[in-house]
Amino acid sequence: MLFGKKNKIKKEFEKVYDSNIEHIFRFAYLKVSSKDDAEDITSRAFLKLWQALNNKKESSIRNQRAFLYKVTRNLIIDYYRQNRDKTEESKPKKEKVPLEKVVVVDKEVRADEKAFIDSEMEEVRDALSKLNEDYQNIIILYYLNELTTSEISDLLDKPESSIRVLIHRALTALRKELKIKRKR
Amino acid sequence: MEKELLQKIYILRKIKPDSGFVLGTKENIVESGLQNEAKQRSVLQNPLISFDAVRKTFSYLTVSVNYNSKVLLSGAFIFLLAFTFLTLSSFPMGYDYNNYNDFNEITPQKVATDEDDEDELKLVAEDEDNNIDVAQNEKPVSRQFTALETNLRKVQKEVLGMIIKEDPDQELTDKEMADYIVASIEKSKENNTEDTIGVMQIQTVEKEEDPKLEEAMELYKAEDYEGFIHAILDVLDVKELLDILSE
Numbered sequence: 493m494l495f496g497k498k499n500k501i502k503k504e505f506e507k508v509y510d511s512n513i514e515h516i517f518r519f520a521y522l523k524v525s526s527k528d529d530a531e532d533i534t535s536r537a538f539l540k541l542w543q544a545l546n547n548k549k550e551s552s553i554r555n556q557r558a559f560l561y562k563v564t565r566n567l568i569i570d571y572y573r574q575n576r577d578k579t580e581e582s583k584p585k586k587e588k589v590p591l592e593k594v595v596v597v598d599k600e601v602r603a604d605e606k607a608f609i610d611s612e613m614e615e616v617r618d619a620l621s622k623l624n625e626d627y628q629n630i631i632i633l634y635y636l637n638e639l640t641t642s643e644i645s646d647l648l649d650k651p652e653s654s655i656r657v658l659i660h661r662a663l664t665a666l667r668k669e670l671k672i673k674r675k676r
Numbered sequence: 677m678e679k680e681l682l683q684k685i686y687i688l689r690k691i692k693p694d695s696g697f698v699l700g701t702k703e704n705i706v707e708s709g710l711q712n713e714a715k716q717r718s719v720l721q722n723p724l725i726s727f728d729a730v731r732k733t734f735s736y737l738t739v740s741v742n743y744n745s746k747v748l749l750s751g752a753f754i755f756l757l758a759f760t761f762l763t764l765s766s767f768p769m770g771y772d773y774n775n776y777n778d779f780n781e782i783t784p785q786k787v788a789t790d791e792d793d794e795d796e797l798k799l800v801a802e803d804e805d806n807n808i809d810v811a812q813n814e815k816p817v818s819r820q821f822t823a824l825e826t827n828l829r830k831v832q833k834e835v836l837g838m839i840i841k842e843d844p845d846q847e848l849t850d851k852e853m854a855d856y857i858v859a860s861i862e863k864s865k866e867n868n869t870e871d872t873i874g875v876m877q878i879q880t881v882e883k884e885e886d887p888k889l890e891e892a893m894e895l896y897k898a899e900d901y902e903g904f905i906h907a908i909l910d911v912l913d914v915k916e917l918l919d920i921l922s923e
Contacts (some may be wrong), residue, residue, distance in 0.1 A: 505705075513698050517692070517693040518688070518691045531697055609690065613690065
């Protein structure tokens, strides 16, 4: 009976893992801009989900996806807090990973097309990193990871109406940022 | 412009983790998670381990222990510990084996068995209670072990008797003990339940084809009750018996 329960939890975890791994990694990567740190945050977030699923008190997590995003967001906040506390000398050198190393592009794509995709991505990522935290979160969660406004509202602890306003403002800010970049 | 902007945003969807990371992390989390769970469970359920082990080794034997028996068993446990300590402390640890005289003190009595050949010595060890003869020229230390083993078996038998008898003053014959054990086995076979009666119940478990148990039953059928009890004690393990008593 115990084995059956464990097996059920394992299957449940694998299902959530498979459907969310890319989204969580993308969220972490766009926030910390380091492949290794993003991988670390992602694996820690899923480990916490596993522990929560196995913990009797928390075994009834209503929304596992929301739980994952909350944990990831907290881990990202911890990451910035830890890095802020370090002096400049002791800070580890941030791994400069070119985007192409974390981008999966079809093999059929020609080299010139790939170069174009890379440069476009670099441009958007750059623009995104210049937005404030709320706008970044909105763009990543709403447009890239396709969370609903209600899910984002839960995650960011803001009313749903505010989230809709934020979506509009974030898009405007990004458009502005990209235009400014183009003018240069 | 809106469409163009969204296309630009959507291009970031191509950011994906390595497939190696995806698979490796999942496996690591699940495997290490399961291992940790198993470890924690074994630590949490540690008090149950000895009970489970006993359930396996006792096979069909059903023994229920009431309050009075618990007091009795505690006494038996203390006695067993004291006996073991005293026996071990009598080992010739401090002897100088290079010194023949010292060595000679702990060797068994030398008995001349043939006057015509006085050089030939036979070592005879006589256990006062069991009259067990030890083979010729057996080394003294192994003889001590044999004696210890014999005495331990006696203690085991006494403890088993204490578990079985309801009245501490009751004198049990080998046949009575054997009958009780066999009756318990039969009863367990019939009930075949996992109910717990009293503080502890050793019950029917999966070891139906235990050869040692089958051997013991053969001895019982042959009315060799002492042999049967010894065989049953083989099925039991003294350490596990101690585990029960220590709980």
